[in-house]
Amino acid sequence: MTKGPRPQAPVSCPIGRAVGLLGERWTLLILRNANLGTTRFDAFRAELGIADNILSSRLARMVEAGLLTRVPYRGSGRTRHEYRLTTAGAEVLPVLHALAVWGQEHTESPEPAAPMRVIHQQCGQVTTPGRVCDHCGEPVRREEEAWVRPWLSSEPTVLASPVRTGS
Structure with missing residues (x-):
């Protein structure tokens, strides 16, 4: 038997679709902080007190959904990414x-x-x-x-x- 979340069937209701994306724990708080200018993984983690694995998962999902976009920058001798708010995230x-x-x-x-x-x-x-x-x-x-x-x-x-x- 496979463990983990089951894929959800497509939802016709726009409220259902929005809740499916925005209703995950931490997502709205990440968007709040992104709307207030937070862009870096370490800053999200420090401001929210969120575990690395959960933050990584939420950021990836939000990038995939078009709420945030990843922008590379050089930090500590290697390329890292900032997470910038898109129009959809701002809305x-x-x-x-x-x-x-x-x-x-x-x-x-x-x-x-x-x-x-x-x-x-x-x-x-x-x-x-x-x-x-x-x-x-x-x-x-x-x-x-x-x-x-x-x-x-x-x-x-x-x-x-x-x-x-x-x-």
Whole structure:
């Protein structure tokens, strides 16, 4: 008898397909960090506390699915790879926004901390995650959005720009 995961039959429902890819443990957290600019294996591992074998597996699956792309760089005398966000990976942002709002409303932090905030860099004000700034009414483009995660830092982190892929 063969052990391991069984191949899944193709799913017609788009929600089912999305959950099949994004629903694996660690995948959304890896995408969160990639959206915030993490690109290197060691940084993902350190930030997430994830085991090497699981991180390798998730990154490979995300590259195969087109959420990330591998970009070579020279490090420590040998070629290594960074994992850069693609347009498809960047377009998971509304899902991350929704999870942040839901988590703030329906879960409790183990330590007291101010809530995560989204800053519209054009006007410098806090806004609700979405497409239009609550303060100035202007559209919030990806390159104008920053996150403040007070449990890590009081400084805003600007979202990473996706790379253009050849396809």
